[in-house]
Amino acid sequence: MSVIADHMSRELLAAVPDERISEAAQHMVARGVGAVLVMDGDRLEGILTERDILKAVAAGLSEDARVRDWMTRHPETIEASDSTDHAAALMIHGGFRHLPVMDGGAIAGIISIRDLMRVALQDSAPRGV
Numbered sequence: 001m002s003v004i005a006d007h008m009s010r011e012l013l014a015a016v017p018d019e020r021i022s023e024a025a026q027h028m029v030a031r032g033v034g035a036v037l038v039m040d041g042d043r044l045e046g047i048l049t050e051r052d053i054l055k056a057v058a059a060g061l062s063e064d065a066r067v068r069d070w071m072t073r074h075p076e077t078i079e080a081s082d083s084t085d086h087a088a089a090l091m092i093h094g095g096f097r098h099l100p101v102m103d104g105g106a107i108a109g110i111i112s113i114r115d116l117m118r119v120a121l122q123d124s125a126p127r128g129v
Helices: 023-033 049-057 084-094 113-121
Strands: 035-040 044-050 098-103 104-112
Touching: 023 035, 035 098, 035 104, 044 049, 044 098, 049 098, 084 113, 104 113
Parallel strands: none
Antiparallel strands: 035 044, 098 104
16 A cells, blocks of 8 residues: 655645735746645645636736635645545545645645656556657
């Protein structure tokens, strides 16, 4: 059984609720990630994803829009010791592509659907390789 801790990203990108959404988006682009964890100190407040930003743009995003206005509050989380199968089931049934990972009540990482695809395909090679 494959566990989350073996596949999650520990290099977290975080934003604060008062940060401008445009700044958070720029950081996401620079890091090549689709989500940023929204933190208040050590506490997870939410997650801001590509979909959240798309909703903000569609609604006429203003220059002063803040992360807190568009983030997903109290996102579903998963424990580092949980299985990757459990993460996949949560994502499919919840309709999202990123899960914050907790360990002992503290944020430990994030796992994405792309990470889970790597697990699923680790024994496969692309055609012609």
